[in-house]
Amino acid sequence: MKKRMILVISALCLGAVLSGCRHIMPFEEDLTTSGTTSSNTGIVFKSRPRDSEEMSGNAVAEDFAQEEKSAESSAAEEKETVDETLQQAQRLAAMYDYDGALELLKGQAENAEYADAIAEIEESKASCTAWTPEQVTHVFYHTLIKDPALAFDGDSDTAGYNQVMTTIEEFQKITQSMYEKGFVMVTLEDMAVKDENGNMVPGEIMLPPGKQPFVLSQDDVSYYHYMDGDGMASRLVVDENGQVKAEYVEADGSVSVGDYDMVPLIDAFVEEHPDFSYRGAKGILALTGYEGVLGYRTDGVYQTRQELDELQCAYLDSHLDFNWDEEVAKATEVAEAMKKNGWAFASHTWGHINVGESSLERLKTDTEKWLTYVAPIVGGSNKIIFAFGADLAGAENYSGEKFDYLKSQGFDYYCNVDSSRLWVQLAPNYLRMGRRNLDGYRMYYNPELVEDLFDAKAVFDKARPTPVPEM
Numbered sequence: 353m354k355k356r357m358i359l360v361i362s363a364l365c366l367g368a369v370l371s372g373c374r375h376i377m378p379f380e381e382d383l384t385t386s387g388t389t390s391s392n393t394g395i396v397f398k399s400r401p402r403d404s405e406e407m408s409g410n411a412v413a414e415d416f417a418q419e420e421k422s423a424e425s426s427a428a429e430e431k432e433t434v435d436e437t438l439q440q441a442q443r444l445a446a447m448y449d450y451d452g453a454l455e456l457l458k459g460q461a462e463n464a465e466y467a468d469a470i471a472e473i474e475e476s477k478a479s480c481t482a483w484t485p486e487q488v489t490h491v492f493y494h495t496l497i498k499d500p501a502l503a504f505d506g507d508s509d510t511a512g513y514n515q516v517m518t519t520i521e522e523f524q525k526i527t528q529s530m531y532e533k534g535f536v537m538v539t540l541e542d543m544a545v546k547d548e549n550g551n552m553v554p555g556e557i558m559l560p561p562g563k564q565p566f567v568l569s570q571d572d573v574s575y576y577h578y579m580d581g582d583g584m585a586s587r588l589v590v591d592e593n594g595q596v597k598a599e600y601v602e603a604d605g606s607v608s609v610g611d612y613d614m615v616p617l618i619d620a621f622v623e624e625h626p627d628f629s630y631r632g633a634k635g636i637l638a639l640t641g642y643e644g645v646l647g648y649r650t651d652g653v654y655q656t657r658q659e660l661d662e663l664q665c666a667y668l669d670s671h672l673d674f675n676w677d678e679e680v681a682k683a684t685e686v687a688e689a690m691k692k693n694g695w696a697f698a699s700h701t702w703g704h705i706n707v708g709e710s711s712l713e714r715l716k717t718d719t720e721k722w723l724t725y726v727a728p729i730v731g732g733s734n735k736i737i738f739a740f741g742a743d744l745a746g747a748e749n750y751s752g753e754k755f756d757y758l759k760s761q762g763f764d765y766y767c768n769v770d771s772s773r774l775w776v777q778l779a780p781n782y783l784r785m786g787r788r789n790l791d792g793y794r795m796y797y798n799p800e801l802v803e804d805l806f807d808a809k810a811v812f813d814k815a816r817p818t819p820v821p822e823m
C-alpha cells in the first residue's frame with residue numbers, strides 16, 4: 353500500500369526538463385541514395401552487350417530504339433534526381449535550415465528550377481529574425497490518454513489522471529492550434545550552448561515572420577505498472593520502417609501498434625508539417641528509472657529480483673520469459689531511433705524524488721541509480737527535469753552543494769514547472785527554464801494561462817468528469 357502511494361504521487365508529478373542530441377539531420381541517408389541514383393545514370397548503355405559486326409538491319413533498328421529508350425529513361429532518372437534534390441532542399445528550408453538547403457543546391461544555379469529555389473530560400477533566410485533564450489516558452493505533458501472511458505472509470509487513479517494528464521484528442525487539438533499560431537519546436541541547445549570555455553552562451557534561433565519558438569517535453573514516459581488497463585499505451589516500439597510507435601493493449605488482450613502517445617503523434621505531425629520543427633527538433637522525454645523506461649523493465653531490481661514491490665512481483669510472475677538483457681536492448685533500440693529522429697532525453701530523477709526536500713546524500717544515491725540504469729540506454733544526458741516541479745532554488749541563481757553535485761555529474765540544463773508564459777534563466781554555468789503543464793487541471797481552472805497557445809474551452813475533453821478535482 354505504501355508503494356501504491358508512491359506510484360500515485362508520481363502520477364501527480366508536475367516536473368520539468370529539456371533535451372539534447374538532435375542535431376542529426378534526418379536527410380543524410382537520403383542524400384547518399386540520390387547520389388547513387390545519379391552515378392548510375394550513364395552506366396546503362398555500357399553494361400548492355402552488343403555484337404555490331406553481325407547485326408542485321410532489324411537488329412540495328414531494334415538496338416537504336418532501345419538506346420533511345422535508355423536515353424529517355426536516363427533523362428527521366430536525371431529529372432527524378434533534380435526533383436528529389438529540390439524536395440530535400442525545400443524540406444530543409446521548411447525546417448528553417450536555409451544553409452543546409454542552399455548547400456544542397458550549390459553549384460547548380462544554371463538549372464532554372466534550382467535557381468528559382470535558391471532565390472526563394474535566400475529570401476526566406478533574409479526575412480528571419482533572432483530569438484533570445486528569454487523569449488522561448490516551454491510546455492509539457494504526461495503520458496497521453498488513448499481511452500478516456502478507461503482512464504476516468506472512477507477508480508482511485510481517476511482524480512490524478514483528470515488533473516495532470518491530457519487525452520490524445522486534446523493533445524491533437526492543442527498541437528494543431530499551436531501550429532496555426534506559428535509555434536515551432538526548438539531544443540534547449542538552440543536556446544543556449546556551452547562555448548569553448550565551458551560557459552553557457554545563447555544559441556541561435558532564427559525564424560521568419562509569424563513564427564515563434566517553443567520547447568516540448570513529456571514526463572514519466574515509463575508506462576508504470578499502475579497504469580495498466582487505464583487506457584494508455586504500454587510501451588514504445590520501433591516498427592519495420594524504423595519509426596517509433598506505441599503499443600496499446602486492447603480490452604481483449606490483443607496488442608495494437610500505432611500513434612497512441614506523444615512521440616509517434618509528433619513524428620507524424622512533423623512529417624506532414626515540417627515547419628513545426630526547427631531544423632529537426634522534437635521534444636524531450638524526462639525519464640525516471642525505478643520501473644524502467646519507455647515501457648521496458650530495465651531497472652536493476654528486475655534483474656536481481658531483490659526489493660521488488662507488489663506490482664513488480666506481479667509483473668514478473670506474469671512474464672515468465674522475462675529477460676532483462678533483452679529489455680535493455682529493446683529500450684536502447686527505441687531510444688536510438690528517437691534520437692535519430694530529433695528527440696532528446698532528460699533525467700526526471702531515478703526515483704521521482706523531490707530535489708528541494710531531499711538531502712544531498714539522497715540526491716547522490718538517486719542520481720547514481722539514474723546514471724547506472726537509465727543513462728546507458730539513452731546515451732547519457734546533460735538535462736534534468738525535476739519531478740514534482742520541484743527546484744533547487746527560488747528565482748535567485750543556483751548555488752550550493754546540490755547544484756554543484758548535479759553540475760559535476762554533467763547536468764547543464766535544469767527545468768522546473770511554472771505557469772508563467774516565459775521563465776528562463778541563463779547563467780554562466782547553466783540554463784534554467786520553467787515549464788507549463790497543459791493538462792486537465794490547467795485547462796479547467798486557468799484557461800486564461802494558455803490563451804496564447806489554444807482555447808482551453810474548445811479543447812477540454814467532454815469525457816472528463818467535472819469538476820476536475822482540486823489539488
Ligand SMILES: [Zn+2]
Nearest residue numbers: 365367571572
Ligand atoms: Zn513526474
